[in-house]
Amino acid sequence: MKKKILFWINSGTMNIFGLAKYLQNDIDAEFFAIYDVTDKPKKFFQEQKLTNFQKIWFYHDFMQKKITQPDLNYLKEFENKYRINLWKLVSTERIFLYNEFHKFSTEEMISILEQECRFFENTIDEIKPDFVIMVRPYFHHDTIFIQLCKAKGIKVLDLDATRFPNRSVISFSDKKNEYDKFEISNKVRTFEELQLYKKNNGSYSKDVDFKSSRANVLAAGLEYFLGENENVRTHYTYQGRGKLEVLSNHLVDKIRIKVRKNFIDKYFQMDFTANRKFILFTLSVNAESTVLLNAPFYINQIEVVRNIAKSMPADHLLLVKEHPASIGRSWRSIMEYKELRDIPRVVLIHPSANIQELIKKSSLVIAIASSSVFDALFFGKPVIIFADTDFTMIPEIRRLSEIEKLPDVIRSELNRKIDPSNIEKYIQFIEKNSFDYNSILHGQEMQKFLYHGGLLVDVKITEKNMNVFLENTKPRFQQLKNAYLECIKKDL
Secondary structure (H helix, E strand, O other), X not given: OOEEEEEEEEOOOHHHHHHHHHHOOOOOEEEEEEEEOOHHHHHHHXXXXXXXXXXXXXXXXXXXXOOOOOOHHHHHHHHHHHOOOHHHHHOOOHHHHOOOOOOOOHHHHHHHHHHHHHHHHHHHHHHOOOEEEEEOOOOHHHHHHHHHHHHOOOEEEEEEEOOOOOEEEEOHHHHHHHOOOOOOOOOOOOHHHHHHHHHHHOOOOOOOOOOOOXXXXXXXXXXXXXXXXXXXXHOHHHOOOOHHHHHHHHHHHHHHHHHHHHHHHHHOEOOOOOOOEEEEEEOOOOOOHHHHHHOHHHOOHHHHHHHHHOOOOOOEEEEEEOOHHHHHHOOOOHHHHHHHHOOOOEEEEOOOOOHHHHHHHOOEEEEOOOHHHXXXXXXXXXXXXXXXXXXXXXXXXXXXXXXXXHHHHHHHHXXXXXXXXXXXXXXXXXXXXXXXXXXXXXXXXXXXXXXHXXXXXXXXXXXXXXXXXXXXXXXXXHHHHHHHHHHHHHHO
């Protein structure tokens, strides 16, 4: 009997669609797909002949904006049956929590939640897939989906990047149990050698450019404002996003960014030269999925800073560094920055400040979920983190789950000596369980080719254009395909 593979594909994961296309020539299995896409690309996926799917579903077809009386007993039974805390996921969803166009009521969120659960459960029960292929989830609904699949005993092959951009992993969460038994195969490098390794392997390629060109901005703007906007009617995620509302929000955003940046430039320090001990806290970007999904009780970062400041020894200051990527969220409000500035012993650090130099000078590095904590280990600095991340398996990573223990944990970590052998172990473990594939770069190639540099996802896609993209990046798809074939064959 043929195996069944279900693919979860959204606008940001065309690598999963391409993977299906290349996989079908190498494995005898039935393919199915759930699409989480907008209206314009939907037509392509309905008609495309590149990949042969036995059956497809469009997620938003099952999400009606009309509010119905929710079946709370069904949701309660769903939670109990699959051990999924639904409201914890929904209540921190960025679409609901950080939406400038529509304020979702409790009734709307519960209605959407019930429709999602019924759709996912019915679809999985209908086809009973042996494998599910997707990327690591970023929203509440794909998180519910992946947790449901795992609860039903379905093998989930989720793709994720590592802290080393040229390496990717599949089903990494399943491999964490092997970490304690893993043994180092060669000598332990010094901190200087580890820093050199990270410099050579832990930076984004020069080919990766996160800035949008003016040409992309113009092309995206013209396509959006001159085209249809059916998503407002068909997608709950687009509620309130009329063209006039989007335009006015864009113009206001430009002003916000300028005003807030002026405040940052005036009141934030570019460097810290005072002869004082300090703890470094790096802010996460608002609405960042790693915070929302992995540290839902710490999303109020001002309160986190306040708790750190009152928990640290009297001889320390707390340096709070803004994340440079926060410009993508129009920075934080001036009110938030003023609130941070008013906390005793807090010093605000400019987003452009040299993070490595700050780490070197610090006594301790703390973050909710940030690569700064990982970076700090390579400089022998103790760290505290609030989220469960891909690197919390390292013994030197102190994950805090109970805030009332923070004063004791800070004092304990200030006296910790970092063992480079544990960093060495993590590196070797990643090297063994990862494969050569730069998902960041591949994703950017996709954004540039299909989505005007990532500025607009609701675009028309033709089979010709898709085929060109698949052929142009064929070497990357071959890397991806080979890695997935190896994983699938292990379980056949």
